[in-house]
Amino acid sequence: MDIDVFNSRLSPQYRIMLKEELDQLLSKYNIVIKDLPKIKVNDPAVKLLDAKEGDVLEIKRSSKTAGQYNYYRLVVK
Amino acid sequence: MKLDSNFVFSKIDALEFGIMSPKMIQKMSAVAITSSELYDIDGFPVDGGLSDLRMGVIDPGLTCKTCGNTIRDCPGHFGHLELARPVFNVKTVPYVYNLINSTCNSCGRILISDEHLKKLSEDIISAEINEGQKKKIKLIKALIKHAKNVTVCPFCRAKQRKVKLEKPYTFIDGDQKLTPIDVLNRLEKIKDSDLQFFGLDPDYSRPEWMMVSILAVPPITIRPSITLENGQRSEDDLTHKLTDIVRTNQRLAENIRSGAPEIIIDELWDLLQYHITTFISNGSAQVPVARQKSNKKLKSLEDRIKGKEGRFRGSALAKRVNYSARSVISPDSFLRFDEVGVPIKIAKEVTYPEYVTDLNIDRLKATIKNFNSYPGANYVITPDNIKRKITEMTVDNIIDELKPGYIVERHIKDGDIILFNRQPSLHRLSIMGHRVKVLPYKTLGINPASTLPYNADFDGDEMNIHVLQNEEALAEADMIINIKNNIVSPRHGLPLIGAAQDYVSGCALLTSKETEFEKENAEFLLSNIGIVTDLKKKKYTGRELFSMILPEDLNFESQSSTYKITKDDDSIVRIKNGKLISGVIDAATIGRESGSLLQFLFVRYGSEVTAKFIDQANKLGLMTIFNLGMSVNIRDFDIPKAAYTEIEKAVKEGESSVAELLKDYDDIAEAKILSIANRIRIKVRNIIDAYIDKKNNNVEAMITTGAKGSITNLIPTIGLVGQQMLRDVRISNGFSDRLTSHFKKGDNGLIARGFIVSNYRKGLNPVEYFLHAASSREGLMDNVIRTPISGYMQRRLSSALNDLKVADDLSVRLGSAIVQFKYGEDGLDVSASDKGDLKL
Structure with a gap:
């Protein structure tokens, strides 16, 4: 049974980042791509977005204290 | 620091562990042990004895007969003892057992056919490369299990019998006992090429080496004898064990030579086996423990390595620290909360290395001169890094030559910053910087206000201090982990340090509307917090006095604990321009983990002001309570008769509704009955709240101000204790169909299943007491089980986030x-x- 995880009210918003956005992010934190938090390719959200290994997802999470909080995860094997 | 590649002479590529062969033991041996005597009549070590000088030196001044070094440089040298008959090594018995059972009893080949072996060999090699040692071990275990059940040797067609192992070290083949010699012969027959299937490398571990035929005798340096005051020598446990081994071995050899009967030889052989077993491992199952004359367990070789006090956990991984001290803690309200009372004895032992400069040279010279007492100094370090102890002999010399550039290790003194710690150190607030206050006691003093972050109390708790050894550490301790900077918790933003118990009661008493002081009393009160003034007015209210410790520009408004309960408008705390206009200062404003005023002060005015305020408020509260007095009376626990009639009525109602329920539902009514029991409790709570005397009642006062206790504590004390539970249901099944013989069979009513209508004040009847104890015991057991579980969970979490x-x-x-x-x-x-x- 396949469930559309994006339909759940508990699911945050996912988006594959563009190359320019990614470069900006990496320079903002002065890091290399491997320093980003990871997400597995077999994660339901990654499958639905059809993201590939090496893509970076922008995840918009709602936060009790900060309103909205953006998280960035690198798709890995 | 990077390791310079020029200094890397060789790199470790791999480690190979193996078993030492008898040949190897002989080769590295410096002495063949031939005598069980240690010393001759003149007290000199016997040649070939267990204290032979060729095995190393343990006395200063002597040189080693093997390497020519003195005690400092001689590493010690092994000896060897040729055994008259081989014996088992307990630690290898399980492996020997596997080897014997998986190999042919006549040709010694592994009991698996050739074509099978080829495939297995490849499997094992590839498993080791691709999946690691664990997988390899798994394969080998499966192989051994298979080989054990083979009945005919695939190579020589010999029939195989299963050899049984009777623990600890008796092998039985059919109805015959296998002697170590038989086993040795069988192991010797195993081919080198078959050993890989057991995970052995024939170059480093031939199976027959698992037997002891030549015993390696450890050097005396690892089993030194000590000379007692009376000049007698006391030998190490290992030496004692070795003399037993040598003596038994000699007797065995003599008996064999003289052709003694088989039984006697076997007996001695067994004894030798026992001694060597307990030499290696004393305390393995089914082997009687070898003891000293004093009935103390002899330390075996295994004991030195194994367990908490062993070489790994106790030595290699152990961490030890200098300049630290540990003692029982005691409460001392006259210390500031950021101070720690240090006993003089400790202050004279732990030191701070102070650089000599032009500015402090006179002071440091004085401490050196005073080395015998306090405040003095213990050592001086010269610019060329030589440490010199200050003694009667050296003082004058040291004082003469002392100049800037020297370092003086002086005693710690008032105002020094040290680290204060209580284990378990679960969070960062378990180690904080405190200021030293040297006191003439023998325990470490701590202000009760700072016990919360350490989770300390005074029922015998011990705490540690660490004296910092350089300026950088000192600055960090002062500016980062100083307790003053950690008043507010990083967890919830509330103060962890503040008023509790009597401090709260005192402050509430001081700031209540009616409290007034004569001029003299007011002056005395203020003198305790360092405010010495000539007061103008004749009378002062408590609130006026309290205002004197508030910052002058403070404006603040907040509800007090008292207001939350009494709803009396006068209890709302209002501070205008540093004056307390109305309100009771209690737990809600200055309490630990709740004080809104403290939190406000910390954020607005910073740590110094808050710290000073906490100390002054606490002291004011304490001195108020000293002056005005506060105690509890049994009358404080009185509620009128009418209240008890109401409680009785509530219980009666509950009982009848339970009876009603049971009539209709029999035993599925449990959940409803529990909620009835709970409802009675709530009713009782409301009755107590309504009837208890709110004025002139110090228990009630402590509850409303948040100093200590709550209505919940009053329910079982003066109301009723209530339902007792075991495993989340009403207590049941003591006797058949009833709880105890005090009740009727089949009675499932409230009382008959552990509802206690008495209270602590009146006292419980024996049945109630028994049921209450049963329920309490469950609580205690849960606590004992849960504490280590949650402790370990916490540890894993903090290690992960470390x-x-x-x-x-x-x-x-x-x-x-x-x-x-x-x-x-x-x-x-x-x-x-x-x-x-x-x-x-």
Whole structure:
């Protein structure tokens, strides 16, 4: 049974980042791509977005204290 | 620090562990042990004895007969003892057992056919490369299990019998006992090429080496004898065991030579086996423990390695620290909360290395001169790094030559910053910087106000101090982990240090509306907090006095604990321009983990002001309670008769509704009955709350001000104790169909199943007492089981988060990797915020 995880009210918003956005992010934190938090390719959200290994997802999470909080995860094997 | 490649002479590529062969033991041996005697009549070590000088030196001044070094440089040298008959090594018996059972009893080949072996060999090699040692071991275990059940040797067609192992070390083949010699012969027959299937490398571990035929005798340096005061020598446990071995071996050899009967030889052989077993491992199952004359267990070789006090956990991984002290802690309200009372005895032992400069040379010279007493100094370090002890002989010399550049290790003195710690150190507040206050006691003193972050109490708790040894550490302790800077918790932004118990009661008493002091009393009160003044007015209210410790420009308004309960408008705390206009200062404003005023002060005025305020408020409260007095009376626990009639009525009602329920539902009514029991409790709570005397009642006063206790504590004390439970249901099944013989069979009513209608004040009847104890015991057992579980959970969690840190850009990182892009999603330091807000 396949469930559309994006339909759940508990699911945050996912988006594959563009190359320019990614470069900006990496320079903002002065890091290399491997320093980003990871997400597995077999994660339901990654499958639905059809993201590939090496893509970076922008995840918009709602936060009790900060309103909205953006998280960035690198798709890995 | 990077390791310079020029200094790398060789690199370790791999380690190979193996078993020492008898040949190897002989080769590395410096002495063949031939005598069980240690010393001759003149007290000199016997040649070939267990203290032979060729095995190393343990006395200073002597040189080793083997290497020519003195005690410092001689590493010690092994000897060897040729055994008259071989014996088993207990630690290898399981492996020997496997080997014997998986190999042919006649040709010694592994009991698996050739074509099978080829495939297995490849499997094992590839498993080791691709999947690691664990997989390899798994394969070998499966192989052994298979080989054990083979009945005919695939090579020589010999029939195989299963050899049984009777623990600890008796092998039985059919109905015959296998002697170590038989086993040795069988092991010797195993081919080198078959050993890989057992995970053995024939170059380093031939199976027959698992038997002891030549015993390696450890050097005396690892089993030194000590000379007692009376000149007698006391030998190490290992030496004692070795003399037993040598003596038994000699007797065995003599008996064999003289052709003694088989039984006697076997007996001695067994004894030799026992001694060597307990030499290696004393305390293995089914082997009687070898003891000293004093009935103390002899330390075996295994004991030195194994367990908590063993070489690994106790020596290699152990961490020890100098300049630290540990003692029982005692409460001392006359210390500031950021101080720690240090006994003189400790202050004279732990030191701080102070650089000599032109400015402090006179003071340091004085401490050196005073080395015998306090404040003195213990050592002086010269610029060329030589440490010299200050003694009667050296004082004058040292004082003469002392000049800038020297370092004096002086006693710690009042005002020094040290670290204070209580284990378990679960969070960062378990180690904080405190200021030293040297006192003539023998325990470490701590102000009760700072016990919360350490989770300390005074029922015998011990705490540690660490004296910092350089300026950088000192600065960090002062500016980062000083207890003053950690008043507010990083967890919830509330003060962890503040008033509790009597301090709260005192402050509430001081700031209640009616409290007034004569001029003299007011002056005395203020003198205790360092305010010495000539007061103008004749009378002062408590609130006026309390205002004197508030910052002059403070404006603050907050509800007090008292207001939350009494709803009396006068109890709302209002501070205008540093004057307490109305309100009772109690737990809600200055209490630990609740004090809104403390939190406000910390955020607005900083740590110094808050720290001073806490100390002064506590002291004021304490002195108020000293002066006005506060105690509890049994009358404080009185509620009128009418209240008890109401309680009885509530119980009666509950009982009848339970009876009603049971009539209709029999035993499925449990959940409803429990809620009835709970409802009675709530009713009783309301009755107590309504009827208890709120004026002139110190128990009630402590509850309303938040000093200690709550209505919940009053329910079982003066109301009723209530339902007793075991495993989340009403207590049941003591006797058949009833709880105890005091009840009727089949009675499932409230009382008959552990509802206690008495209270602590009146006392419980024996049945109630028994049921209450049963329920309490469950609580205690749960606690005992849960504590270590949650402790270990906490430990794993903090270990996992150990290296996380907040970087300058507020991201949380593990090394360079990002864990959170903004600390806590909002980037706020909770302890610096006002209830999660930084808009101050």
